[in-house]
Amino acid sequence: MPLPLYLLAVAVFAMGTSEFMLAGLLPDIAADLDVSVGTASTLTSAFAVGMVVGAPLMAALARNLPARASLLGCVLVFLASHVAGAVTSSFAVLFATRVVAALANAGFLAVALTTAAALVPPDRKGRALAVxxxxxxxxxxxxVPGGSLLGTLLDWRATFWAVAVLCLPAAAGILTGVPAGPGPRDSSSGPPLRQELAQLRNARLLVVMLLGAxxxxxxxxSLTFLAPLVTDTAGLGELWVTVALVLFGAGSLTGVTVAGRLSDHRPGAVVAACGPPLLLGWPAMAVLANRPTALLLLVFTQGALSFAVGSTLISRVLYAASGAPTMAGSYATAALNTGAATGPVIAATTLHTTAGAAGPLWVSGGLVAVAWAVGASLRAVAGSGRSAGVQE
Known part of the structure; x- marks a missing residue:
């Protein structure tokens, strides 16, 4: 894989840390800025919605710019928004910085996905996406665990400063590793924006976007509400929340790495092999959540299976949107973050039911079941890649 891919991954690391870090910082932010925890939680929603809206918007605005200029601009705006968030004493300003950061993150990921796909041969998009x-x-x-620990030892502002600092090597990597010329995102010789947007009428593209979401x-x-599951249902101490997050992350890295090597040529095999155990794993985790060893093992397993299936489906978005060379990355980003925004909202409705902290696990199982049913009914999983976009 080309070196620029790994340099782009450094920026994705900084942005991913920012996207997920608030879960452990909300109580401190609420106390410091004199708002309720519920109000502070809207910072997470603001970021997710900004990602969904920002992906196609920022990709459209940046389509006539060289990839390096677009990527660098997004990283610098992301950095500035975190500096502003770290120094503000106003919740409204902090909220605004999260929206701006989300737009920059969405723009970066949309451009980076398209750039990554263009840096490799056409049949290696899945591996590029995995990197x-x-x-x-x-x-x-x-x-995320490091940010949570830093927030505990110092305060939540220190975590914002740390993310800003992480943007510096990412920016340097983009300057040194991504070509300065027009590159793969030059739209002057490509299809017009209207034609690229018309790809959204492609049923094959819509199917894989829906399944990925x-x-x-x-x-x-489930990931959003992992902490109460570990402490309340399993009865473990707060330190084990960090352990569970690390296990989930290790599983997700394993899943995306293994799937990345297979998703270009055998995407249907990845989905067929990992889909059923992923579907069964969520309810199994709900039933066994009071057994710490089983819970932690399943956290790793579900992380691996989720990212193996999810990354494979998202890579098929890039294939299905091949007629939209500058907008394909934004379609993949929108699908990813539509899921990230809606899943926790649905799961939150179960927390005060009889299911308690295990409620989100049942929701996860239900959502994967819907995906499996939709995929089967539209022959998106069992059919060929030409008819459904998920299999050769």
Whole structure:
């Protein structure tokens, strides 16, 4: 894989850390800025919605710019938004910085996905995507637990400063590793924007976007509420929350790495092999959540299966959107983050039911079941790649 891919992954690591770090910082932010925890939680929603809206918007705005200029601009805006968030004493300003950061993150990921796909041969898009998404999985393993620990030892502002500092080597990597010329995102010789947007009428593209969003919604429905599951249901101490997050991240890195080597030529095999155990694993985790050893083992397993299936489906978005060379990355980003935004919202409705902290796990199982049913009914999983986009 080309060196620029790994340099882009460094930026994805910084942005992934920022996206997920608030879960452990909300109580401190609420106390410091004199708002309720519920109000502070809207910072997470603001970021997710900004990602969904920002992906196609920022990709459209940047389509006539060289890839390096677009990527560097997004990283610098992301850095500035975290500096502003670290120094503000106003919740409204902090909220605004999260929206701006999300737009920059969405723009970066949309451009980076398209750039990554163009840096490799046409039949290696899945592996390129796996390298890029490894930044997110490493953020789950190291960045998010590290941010939580830093916030505990110092304060939540220190975590914002740390993310800003992480952007510096990412920016340097983009300057040194991504070509300065027009590159793969030059739209002057490509199709017009209207034609690229018309790809969204492609049923094959819509199917894989929907399936990717559903699987990702299931992943984040449970990941978002992992802490109460570990402490309340399993009866473990707070330190074990960090352990569980690390296990989930290690699993996700394993899944995306293995799937990345197979998803280009055998995507249907990846989905067929990993889909059923992923579907069964969520309810199994709900039933066994009061057994710490079983819970932690399943956290790793579900992380691996979720990212194996999810990354494979998202890579098929890039293939299905081949007629939209500058917008394909934004379609993949929108699918990913639609799931990340909606899954936790649905899961939150179960927390005060009889299911309690295990409720999100049942939601995850339900969302994957819907994805499986939709895929089967549309022959997106069992059919050929030409008819459904998920299999050769």
């Amino acid at each position: 890029l998404l490894s930044g997110t999985t490493v953020a789950t393993i190291a960045g 559903l699987v990702n919604a299931g992943t984040f429905a």
